[in-house]
Structures are given as structure tokens and as C-alpha cells.
Amino acid sequence: MKILIVCQYFYPERFRVNDISFELVKQGHDVTVLTGLPNYPDGVVKKEYKAIRYEDINGVKVYRSWLIGRGKSNKTLFLNYISFAISSSLRVLKLKGEYDKIIVYQLSPVSMAIPGIIAKKKFKKPLIIYAHDLWPESIVSGGIQTIGIVYKIVKRISKAIYNQSDEIWLSSKMFENYFNDYLKIDKPMKHLPVYAEDLFGTIPPRENDGNTNLVFAGNIGEMQSVETILFAANELKHRNDIFFHIVGDGSSKTKCEDIKRNLELNNVVFYGSHPIERMPYYYAMADAFLITLKNNKSISYTLPNKVQSYMAAGKPILGSINGETAQVIADANCGFTVNAEDYKKLANVIEKFTNINNKDELNLNSKKYYDENYSKEKYFWNLSQILKS
Structure with missing residues (x-):
């Protein structure tokens, strides 16, 4: 054809x-x-x-x-x-x-x-x-x-x-x-x-060192509301065992870096943009992935491509997001979500995640849902x- x-x-x-x-x-x-x-x-x-x-x-x-x-x-x-x-x-x-x-x-x-x-x-x-x-x-x-x-x-x-x-x-x-x-x-x-590209299906599990590493990977634009992650990190900066890793670039990256600096967030690291071949290195850092979008009804209809990449890697997803993505995560039983832009509840969910014992089950659910859908x-x-x- x-x-x-x-x-x-x-x-x-x-x-x-x-x-x-x-x-x-x-x-x-x-x-x-x-x-x-x-x-x-x-x-x-x-x-x-x-x-x-x-x-x-x-x-x-x-x-x-x-x-x-x-x-x-x-x-x-x-x-x-x-x-x-x-x-x-x-x-x-x-x-x-x-x-x-x-x-x-x-x-x-x-x-x-x-x-x-x-x-x-x-x-x-x-x-x-x-x-x-x-x-x-x-x-x-x-x-x-x-x-x-x-x-x-x-x-x-x-x-x-x-x-x-x-x-x-x-x-x-x-x-x-x-x-x-x-x-x-x-x-x-x-x-x-x-x-998701094939390389995301071969991400090794992270060894447990007592810390919780959360990774956001993708475009840092106005629609992605990455500042929600930063405000959640501010709620958790008293925890010396939770770290936020933000990989990507976009129109809101400078604004987000300013927020990090103004709030003195030592638990947040920006890595910039990298070739897709390099992304498995950053995915391997994650105990769970983060996803956020703005609180907008029509935008909530969107299923960002990173959801498939996250699931292919076989790891949990924590989100401050509405609509299609929240429904997919619930159907897959592979993580937890709160309403879009609600950084305080996102911080609560992250703390909840650090205390659960069935992380392996969430990993398996994520990968299984990806394979089936x-x-x-x-x-x-x-x-x-x-x-x-």
C-alpha cells in the first residue's frame, strides 16, 4: 500500500x-x-x-x-x-x-x-x-x-x-x-x-535502597503542569528518602527551575532532554513514574504517550490528573491518582506509596495491562x- x-x-x-x-x-x-x-x-x-x-x-x-x-x-x-x-x-x-x-x-x-x-x-x-x-x-x-x-x-x-x-x-x-x-x-x-518503543520493555527493576525515586519524563509545557510535582515535592521536603527526577525540556522548564530555586527544593533534580536511546537509564531510576496535566476538562480527554512507555517499563504510576489517564490507571490497578493540580493530595499519595508492601503487584499489573492493550x-x-x- x-x-x-x-x-x-x-x-x-x-x-x-x-x-x-x-x-x-x-x-x-x-x-x-x-x-x-x-x-x-x-x-x-x-x-x-x-x-x-x-x-x-x-x-x-x-x-x-x-x-x-x-x-x-x-x-x-x-x-x-x-x-x-x-x-x-x-x-x-x-x-x-x-x-x-x-x-x-x-x-x-x-x-x-x-x-x-x-x-x-x-x-x-x-x-x-x-x-x-x-x-x-x-x-x-x-x-x-x-x-x-x-x-x-x-x-x-x-x-x-x-x-x-x-x-x-x-x-x-x-x-x-x-x-x-x-x-x-x-x-x-x-x-x-x-x-511504546521496544527499548522501554526491557527496563530492569530498581534495587531497594530505602529511598523512593519518582521520575517524570517528557515535555515540560504549560499543559503538563509539572509545577504540581514541584509543589508536592515542597510538601515532602522534610522527607530525606523521597526524590523527584524530572527528565525533559519544554516551554515551562525555566519557570519550573525557578520554582525549585525559590522553594529551595533539594529533593528535585532536572536532567534536561536526552535522546530516546538514553531514556532507559532514567526509567531504571524509578520506583514509580509521575504524570500530571492541567485541570481542564477537554485536556483530560488526552492519554499522553508517556503512559504507554511507563506501563511498558512495568512500574507503578502516580498522577495528579483527570479523565482518560486516571481511568486507565484505575482499570490497570497499577498506581494511584488524585485530581489534576492538587499537589497536596499528590504528596499524600506519594507518602502512601512509600508505605505499601505490594509494589511488585503494581509492577506486574502495569506490564500486564500494557501487553493486553x-x-x-x-x-x-x-x-x-x-x-x-
């Missing part, structure tokens, strides 16, 4: 679309990716890619469209979104060949689906939007008010884009509620949660069935 994947982000940027594209090639599909110039998360286009417009990466044909780097401000981020939508739409017009399916691996922004719509009209083939972020709700986490004109405009654009699809794939079950009840989108929808084999079997249909 000849598949055109549209996504603003691709290798060397670290997103699951990379591994999915490479695996589809291994399975015999002809895969082309239309993407932008790498600049995530630091916001600056990498020098070595400024002049590159075509690559072959692990058998995937990669076409890169010009864009403005994300930068550090809302203005440059807006220009980043618009520049990719325009330049990649023009690039579609130059693409030659035939495609059987057009898939938009839709992260933020939803405008990355615009070149997919152009491709649908040009090649006269079905357009699938694989939704991993909800729009317009994603802009709310950036401070945009839902009662303002900007939100209303983005909502209208988002609805028009989703309505151009022939089918929508959902990374989270609760996305269907949002599309049906709020955006009034009437399209065929299929639930297709992602899997999110494994790579299950994902690609489901994907193949959907593609055939």
Missing part, C-alpha cells in the same frame, strides 16, 4: 510517528512523509537541515517543507504553524506519484492537516486524521480564553479541518466525546492508542485491519 503521511514533526524530532513510519516500511508498505525542518523542542531550525528538502530515512521517503522555527514567543510559534501549513501545501502540488491513503498524524497545530486536505483533493484518495491533540482546546492551555474572538476563530477553523476528513483515528477513547458533543463532528471514528504487536495488527478497511 502506498501511504502519504503528513506531520509537521519527524525524525530527528522525537515523536511516535517516526517508529510507526519505519515499521510500516518493514511490513512492505511504500511510505512517504511530508514534514517540516527539525526545530522541536528548542525552536531553532538545525543548521544541517536548513538546505535539506529530501531524505531517505530507513526506507521512508521524507520531503521537508520550509518553515520558521518555533522560537520562544507566541508570535514565532504562530509563524511556525502558518509557515508549515502554507509551504507544505505548495509542496503537495509538486508531489508526483499515486497514494492509496493519506494520513495526517495530527499533533499540534491542527493546521498541519491543511496540506493533507490539499493532497486528498489532488490524489482523490481518502484522508484520515489521526488525532493526538484536541483543537481548539490545545490553545486554552497556552492562555487563550474560550470566550475570546481568537478561540472562536480557531474553533471554526478546527471544525472545518476535521470535517474534511473521511475518517478520524483517536489516540484516546474520550476524544470521541469531544468531537461528537462539542465540535459536532459526524465522521467514522476508530480508537487506535499508540504503543497497548503492545506494538497489537497496535500494528489493529492498524493493518483499519488500513484494509
Whole structure:
């Protein structure tokens, strides 16, 4: 099958679309990716890619469209979104060949689906939007008010884009509620949660040294509410046996480092961003993983990809989070959650975790739930069935 994947982000940027594209090639599909110039998360286009417009990466044909780097401000981020939508739409017009399916691996922004719509009209083939972020709700986490004109405009654009699809794939079950009840989108929808990379399935258990090490790994943005972890750490800084390890980067990292410094949190360590190949080292440090999101109804529909990685590692998850993720952790019986942004109750849950005796049972439950619901084999079997249909 000849598949055109549209996504603003691709290798060397670290997103699951990379591994999915490479695996589809291994399975015999002809895969082309239309993407932008790498600049995530630091916001600056990498020098070595400024002049590159075509690559072959692990058998995937990669076409890169010009864009403005994300930068550090809302203005440059807006220009980043618009520049990719325009330049990649023009690039579609130059693409030659035939495609059987057009898939938009839709992260933020939803405008990355615009070149997919152009491709649908040009090649006269079905357009699938694989939704991993909800729009317009994603802009709310950036401070945009839902009662303002900007939100209303983005909502209208988002609805028009989703309505151009022939089918929508959902990374989270609760996305269907949002599309049906709020955006009034009437399209065929299929639930297709992602899997974790293979390297996360071989994390060794941590030897008991009397301390409890908690690891957060991933993007440190406004939506992730990592400050909730820091405030919980402040509640527990009298405990000299509980430590917080934060691995990643993002728009809120500086703010979180300032909070650590102002609160004099000696129990928190920031490690910055690292290649995915290095992540098993940090995962092996964990007695349990942490996950947080902002207290926002629509954002709570999201199931962050780190949940699958945490479960694949076979360790408990402690969260200050609502919605889909809280439900998954409860169904798996692999950890404990409290309401989003409730740092005091998160601190209480962490202390509760340090005192329980059945940590091994939580580990097993986490791994078992992953194998039964999110494994790579299950994902690609489901994907193949959907593609055939």
C-alpha cells in the first residue's frame, strides 16, 4: 500500500510517528512523509537541515517543507504553524506519484492537516486524521480564553479541518466525546492508542535502597503542569528518602527551575532532554513514574504517550490528573491518582506509596495491562485491519 503521511514533526524530532513510519516500511508498505525542518523542542531550525528538502530515512521517503522555527514567543510559534501549513501545501502540488491513503498524524497545530486536505483533493484518495491533540482546546492551555474572538476563530477553523476528513483515528477513547458533543463532528471514528518503543520493555527493576525515586519524563509545557510535582515535592521536603527526577525540556522548564530555586527544593533534580536511546537509564531510576496535566476538562480527554512507555517499563504510576489517564490507571490497578493540580493530595499519595508492601503487584499489573492493550504487536495488527478497511 502506498501511504502519504503528513506531520509537521519527524525524525530527528522525537515523536511516535517516526517508529510507526519505519515499521510500516518493514511490513512492505511504500511510505512517504511530508514534514517540516527539525526545530522541536528548542525552536531553532538545525543548521544541517536548513538546505535539506529530501531524505531517505530507513526506507521512508521524507520531503521537508520550509518553515520558521518555533522560537520562544507566541508570535514565532504562530509563524511556525502558518509557515508549515502554507509551504507544505505548495509542496503537495509538486508531489508526483499515486497514494492509496493519506494520513495526517495530527499533533499540534491542527493546521498541519491543511496540506493533507490539499493532497486528498489532488490524489482523490481518502484522508484520515489521526488525532493526538484536541483543537481548539490545545490553545486554552497556552492562555487563550474560550470566550475570546481568537478561540472562536480557531474553533471554526478546527471544525472545518476535521470535517474534511473521511475518517478520524483517536489516540484516546474520550476524544470521541469531544468531537461528537462539542465540535459536532459526524465522521467514522476508530480508537487506535499508540504503543511504546521496544527499548522501554526491557527496563530492569530498581534495587531497594530505602529511598523512593519518582521520575517524570517528557515535555515540560504549560499543559503538563509539572509545577504540581514541584509543589508536592515542597510538601515532602522534610522527607530525606523521597526524590523527584524530572527528565525533559519544554516551554515551562525555566519557570519550573525557578520554582525549585525559590522553594529551595533539594529533593528535585532536572536532567534536561536526552535522546530516546538514553531514556532507559532514567526509567531504571524509578520506583514509580509521575504524570500530571492541567485541570481542564477537554485536556483530560488526552492519554499522553508517556503512559504507554511507563506501563511498558512495568512500574507503578502516580498522577495528579483527570479523565482518560486516571481511568486507565484505575482499570490497570497499577498506581494511584488524585485530581489534576492538587499537589497536596499528590504528596499524600506519594507518602502512601512509600508505605505499601505490594509494589511488585503494581509492577506486574502495569506490564500486564500494557501487553493486553497497548503492545506494538497489537497496535500494528489493529492498524493493518483499519488500513484494509
